[in-house]
Amino acid sequence: xxxxxxxxxxxxxxxxxxxxxxxxxxxxxxxxxxxxxxxxxxxxxxxxxxxxxxxxxxxxxxxxxxxxxxxxxxxxxxxxxxxxxxxxxxxxxxxxxxxxxxxxxxxxxxxxxxxxxxxxxxxxxxxxxxxxxxxxxxxxxxxxxxxxxxxxxxxxxxxxxxxxxxxxxxxxxxx
Amino acid sequence: xxxxxxxxxxxxxxxxxxxxxxxxxxxxxxxxxxxxxxxxxxxxxxxxxxxxxxxxxxxxxxxxxxxxxxxxxxxxxxxxxxxxxxxxxxxxxxxxxxxxxxxxxxxxxxxxxxxxxxxxxxxxxxxxxxxxxxxxxxxxxxxxxxxxxxxxxxxxxxxxxxxxxxxxxxxxxxxxxxxxxxxxxxxxxxxxxxxxxxxxxxxxxxxxxxxxxxxxxxxxxxxxxxxxxxxxxxxxxxxxxxxxxxxxxxxxxxxxxxxxxxxxxxxxxxxxxxxxxxxxxxxxxxxxxxxxxxxxxxxxxxxxxxxxxxxxxxxxxxxxxxxxxxxxxxxxxxxxxxxxxxxxxxxxxxxxxxxxxxxxxxxxxxxxxxxxxxxxxxxxxxxxxxxxxxxxxxxxxxxxxxxxxxxxxxxxxxxxxxxxxxxxxxxxxxxxxxxxxxxxxxxxxxxxxxxxxxxxxx
Numbered sequence: 168x169x170x171x172x173x174x175x176x177x178x179x180x181x182x183x184x185x186x187x188x189x190x191x192x193x194x195x196x197x198x199x200x201x202x203x204x205x206x207x208x209x210x211x212x213x214x215x216x217x218x219x220x221x222x223x224x225x226x227x228x229x230x231x232x233x234x235x236x237x238x239x240x241x242x243x244x245x246x247x248x249x250x251x252x253x254x255x256x257x258x259x260x261x262x263x264x265x266x267x268x269x270x271x272x273x274x275x276x277x278x279x280x281x282x283x284x285x286x287x288x289x290x291x292x293x294x295x296x297x298x299x300x301x302x303x304x305x306x307x308x309x310x311x312x313x314x315x316x317x318x319x320x321x322x323x324x325x326x327x328x329x330x331x332x333x334x335x336x337x338x339x340x341x342x
Numbered sequence: 343x344x345x346x347x348x349x350x351x352x353x354x355x356x357x358x359x360x361x362x363x364x365x366x367x368x369x370x371x372x373x374x375x376x377x378x379x380x381x382x383x384x385x386x387x388x389x390x391x392x393x394x395x396x397x398x399x400x401x402x403x404x405x406x407x408x409x410x411x412x413x414x415x416x417x418x419x420x421x422x423x424x425x426x427x428x429x430x431x432x433x434x435x436x437x438x439x440x441x442x443x444x445x446x447x448x449x450x451x452x453x454x455x456x457x458x459x460x461x462x463x464x465x466x467x468x469x470x471x472x473x474x475x476x477x478x479x480x481x482x483x484x485x486x487x488x489x490x491x492x493x494x495x496x497x498x499x500x501x502x503x504x505x506x507x508x509x510x511x512x513x514x515x516x517x518x519x520x521x522x523x524x525x526x527x528x529x530x531x532x533x534x535x536x537x538x539x540x541x542x543x544x545x546x547x548x549x550x551x552x553x554x555x556x557x558x559x560x561x562x563x564x565x566x567x568x569x570x571x572x573x574x575x576x577x578x579x580x581x582x583x584x585x586x587x588x589x590x591x592x593x594x595x596x597x598x599x600x601x602x603x604x605x606x607x608x609x610x611x612x613x614x615x616x617x618x619x620x621x622x623x624x625x626x627x628x629x630x631x632x633x634x635x636x637x638x639x640x641x642x643x644x645x646x647x648x649x650x651x652x653x654x655x656x657x658x659x660x661x662x663x664x665x666x667x668x669x670x671x672x673x674x675x676x677x678x679x680x681x682x683x684x685x686x687x688x689x690x691x692x693x694x695x696x697x698x699x700x701x702x703x704x705x706x707x708x709x710x711x712x713x714x715x716x717x718x719x720x721x722x723x724x725x726x727x728x729x730x731x732x733x734x735x736x737x738x739x740x741x742x743x744x745x746x747x748x749x750x751x752x753x754x755x756x757x758x759x760x761x762x763x764x765x766x767x768x769x770x771x772x773x774x775x776x777x778x779x780x781x782x783x784x785x786x787x788x789x790x791x792x793x794x795x796x797x798x799x800x
Contacts, residue, residue, distance in 0.1 A: 198553055198554070200550070200552050201551060203781040204556035204785060209553065214553055216557055216561050218562060222565045222569070236484070245490050247493075249497055249498075250497075252497060256497055258496075261576075261580065262501075262505055264576060266505065268513065269509040269513070271565075272512065272513045272517075279559075282558060283559075284548070285523070289547055289548025291530070291548045291549060293531070293551075297531075299524070299527050299528045299530075300363050300532055
């Protein structure tokens, strides 16, 4: 079982500052819990997401698939003239436009849920439950080979940067 | 990339994060207030009457409505378009303002989106029962049928409508729900009631709110918002094409798509204003939905009202300039001076003239008057659809076929049923869902409180 050191903060600016200090001192910040998104943290922790790329693929495939359906049904499978218009008409664009959005939306949402492993009724294990209310928590993994000098250093940096509490937690959450 | 400066105080009262949580969740824990029961009683009664209307329509047929050969579309389409228009507020509000990085949306977008969901649900019922044989409703979907297979007419605006409305509902609901997940997690962790912990725990999907999940959350929100933004324009354009691709005088104009979209956003913002004033009064949310917020909405409405006014004038001008006698008759004889004068001028005065009072600061500051004007906008937008649908159909090319239209009790019942559905949905939302997006408000709390409010400036 892994133990994490939790630095609890009241203010998001202190958290930003603390991450910089910790990283300068060569301490690896494992994670940060916050009640709302902290935009600068993603750069600091080198977090990226490929969700926009996935959405683009869904949209592209969705658009093409919609055109394929329209073309196949209206031109190949059952060619039926409506109002003298050509079988393969420009007005297909409207359905393609809307269904591209629908397919993009549905699959983006599903990808978000799957990648983030979110599903109805999932048990949530939080190292500190106050992070959904008003506390910010910096998580640092406590390695077995850390000596006491290193632990003291981590704690002193946390206190210096304005941590209101320093706790340890055995809660094993899925990052 | 994700950060923008804000222009003024959004949340008053120097709140702490914890206070934001408590304030927004307080009404959910408070004992059920009296107004809730009274409103619920009225809404459910209206719904029961609506169910009678539905039953009557389905078992007897569309003959129970006041429609005739000429006026084949009546209240059902009027109310459908009206509800869809109102349903544009949520997306217009949260998604346009999200894309435009307008942070003052944060305390209003949740309620606006909820309104969208219930309005679109109410709207969707009308085409459904207008089919008459509702059990054959699945014919509208392209499926491998035994008739050839005979596919749908993919060039029909009515089919586009089905696709557009269902997409709009799905996209709005997904966006709304994903936005609520962190707030459900907040309820899960802060509530003392075991039952609530269980229910909101299920709805929170196991949200923990670490850095990576927030990154994915924000990206997903931006992507879904970006995808849904074109829908604000496309849905009502498609609805307008239900009319515009026909040859009926008064409908056969190219101005219809932009005119409908603007009208939809206008009525949506009007309804948002109505609801936010009610919400803020009931829950004493004056620190969150500040006078500045309401002021911003009224300013937008003033501007959109000007566009509406120009659209009405352009319609008249085009009717004259086209030299088409049917167009001229429909606009000048039928609408402006003829039989439907009352409906036409109600529309014009409510939509283009009354909101212009918002130019005066005194009026913008008087919430009671703002509330009354917002109701006039809702009324005016209903009459706009009435004018479009009924005046054109009842007096078309052949005077021999002219007919008049008035709704029957069944149609009124159906409409009141949808009103009941909407009101019940809204009060259920007021009671069981955090009405203000807690995590979003928290994210703009600190960076705004040091600046001056944009209403104090002027």
